[in-house]
Amino acid sequence: MSTPASQMTELSLMLRLSSQTREKLAQRAAARGKDMASVASDIIEQAVAASANSDERDTTAQRAAAWEAWVSEMRLWGKDHLPPGHIVDDSRESIYEGRGE
Numbered sequence: 001m002s003t004p005a006s007q008m009t010e011l012s013l014m015l016r017l018s019s020q021t022r023e024k025l026a027q028r029a030a031a032r033g034k035d036m037a038s039v040a041s042d043i044i045e046q047a048v049a050a051s052a053n054s055d056e057r058d059t060t061a062q063r064a065a066a067w068e069a070w071v072s073e074m075r076l077w078g079k080d081h082l083p084p085g086h087i088v089d090d091s092r093e094s095i096y097e098g099r100g101e
Contacts, residue, residue, distance in 0.1 A: 008041075015040070 017025070029039040078086075 025036050025039060029036045032039060
């Protein structure tokens with residue numbers, strides 16, 4: 001899922017990597033028959049694309065819509081699975097009832 005070379009622009013970066021990360025990158029590049037810069041570019045492209053997708057999903061309106069959908073589903077489930085007129089008394093008084101207070 002990499003971007004075609006014709007759509008790429010060249011950018012020089014100085015990266016600071018631990019020796020373990022550098023070694024893993026070198027191993028991944030060797031396994032793919034690519035140089036480390038190509039593999040690093042692919043990884044950055046994927047990370048930025050994934051970040052952009054998660055940013056789009058995480059808008060306030062979308063979170064609110066997801067919450068409303070969940071609440072609606074729970075209400076439907078309750079209608080199908082709970083007896084008619086079922087009420088849960090979760091008041092403070094009912095929670096401490098019978099504890100001598």
